[in-house]
Amino acid sequence: MNYIAKIREKSPFIYNITNEVATNFAANGLIAIGASPAMSNTPKEAEENASHADAVVLNLGTLTEDRAEAMLLAGLKANEKGIPVILDPIAAGGTKFRTKVINELLEKVKFAAIRANAGEISVLGGALDIMKSPDSTVESIDPKIAQTVAKEYDTVVIATGKTDVITDGTRMSLCNNGHTMLQNITASGCLLSSLVGPYLSVAEDLYEASVEVTAAYGIAAELAMKKAEGPGTFIPALLDQLYLLDQETVNTYKKLQEI
Ligand SMILES: Nc1ncnc2c1ncn2[C@@H]1O[C@H](COP(=O)(O)OP(=O)(O)OP(=O)(O)O)[C@@H](O)[C@H]1O
Numbered sequence: 001m002n003y004i005a006k007i008r009e010k011s012p013f014i015y016n017i018t019n020e021v022a023t024n025f026a027a028n029g030l031i032a033i034g035a036s037p038a039m040s041n042t043p044k045e046a047e048e049n050a051s052h053a054d055a056v057v058l059n060l061g062t063l064t065e066d067r068a069e070a071m072l073l074a075g076l077k078a079n080e081k082g083i084p085v086i087l088d089p090i091a092a093g094g095t096k097f098r099t100k101v102i103n104e105l106l107e108k109v110k111f112a113a114i115r116a117n118a119g120e121i122s123v124l125g126g127a128l129d130i131m132k133s134p135d136s137t138v139e140s141i142d143p144k145i146a147q148t149v150a151k152e153y154d155t156v157v158i159a160t161g162k163t164d165v166i167t168d169g170t171r172m173s174l175c176n177n178g179h180t181m182l183q184n185i186t187a188s189g190c191l192l193s194s195l196v197g198p199y200l201s202v203a204e205d206l207y208e209a210s211v212e213v214t215a216a217y218g219i220a221a222e223l224a225m226k227k228a229e230g231p232g233t234f235i236p237a238l239l240d241q242l243y244l245l246d247q248e249t250v251n252t253y254k255k256l257q258e259i
C-alpha cells in the first residue's frame with residue numbers, strides 16, 4: 001500500500017493534545033508528511049476536536065490537570081466515533097500524578113497504538129519501576145515485554161530505541177532504521193507519535209501501518225543526516241526529508257525483520 005500517497009490525498013486531520021516542547025515540531029512534521037494538524041490542550045474543545053478528527057494523539061509530556069481532563073474527554077469521544085487514538089506515555093512511572101493519569105487513560109480509553117521509548121514500555125510492562133525523565137534509560141527493549149503490553153491493552157505497541165520493536169501481541173517486527181542524531185534533539189519520539197496518527201487514519205491494518213511509519217521516520221532521519229552537520233541543521237533537514245519522502249524510497253531503504 002502507498003501510505004504516503006494516501007496521506008497526501010486525504011490530508012487527515014490529526015488532533016494532538018501534546019506538550020509545549022514538541023508542539024511546533026510535531027505540527028511541522030505532520031504538515032511535511034501531508035497531514036493537517038491541530039494542537040489544542042483545553043478540555044473545553046476536546047470532545048468537538050476529537051469528533052472531527054481522523055486520528056487523536058495523546059502525549060503526556062508537560063502534563064497538567066487541564067490536559068489530563070482534555071485527554072480523557074478526547075479519548076472517550078474518539079472511541080465512541082471509531083477514530084484511532086494514539087498514546088505517548090512520556091516518563092511513565094516518573095511521578096505519582098503522571099502514573100495515575102496514564103493508568104486512568106489505559107483503563108478507560110481503547111488505544112489503537114502506544115508509541116513510547118523502550119524505558120516507558122518497560123514501565124508499562126512492569127519490567128522497570130520509574131522513568132526519571134522523558135529520555136530512555138534502556139537502549140532497546142526485550143520484545144517479549146512489548147508483546148505483554150500489546151496483549152494487556154489489546155493495542156499495537158511501538159517501542160523505540162536503537163532497534164524499534166513493533167507488535168500487536170501476535171505479530172512482531174524489529175526496525176533498524178533511524179539515526180543516533182535523533183537522540184540529540186528533543187521531541188523526536190513525540191514527532192513519531194504524532195506521525196502514527198496519519199498512518200493509522202489511512203490504514204487497513206493498524207499493525208502494518210505502525211511498522212511502516214516507524215521505518216519511514218527512521219529513513220527520513222537517515223536521509224536528513226546526509227545533509228546535516230549536527231542537531232541544529234538536523235531538525236530542518238528532517239522536516240525536509242519528511243516532505244520529500246515517497247513510498248518507493250521507504251520500500252527501498254526499510255530495514256525490517258519479522259520475528
Ligand atoms: N540509538 C539509536 N540509534 C538510532 N535511532 C534511534 C536510537 N535511539 C532512538 N532512535 C530513534 O529515535 C526516534 C525516537 O525514539 P526515542 O526512543 O528516542 O523516543 P523518545 O525517548 O520518546 O523521544 P523524545 O522523548 O525525545 O520525544 C525513533 O525513531 C527511534 O528509532
Ligand SMILES: Cc1ncsc1CCO
Binds near residue numbers: 019022061062090187
Ligand atoms: C524535554 C521534555 N520535557 C517534557 S516533554 C519533553 C519533550 C520530549 O519528550
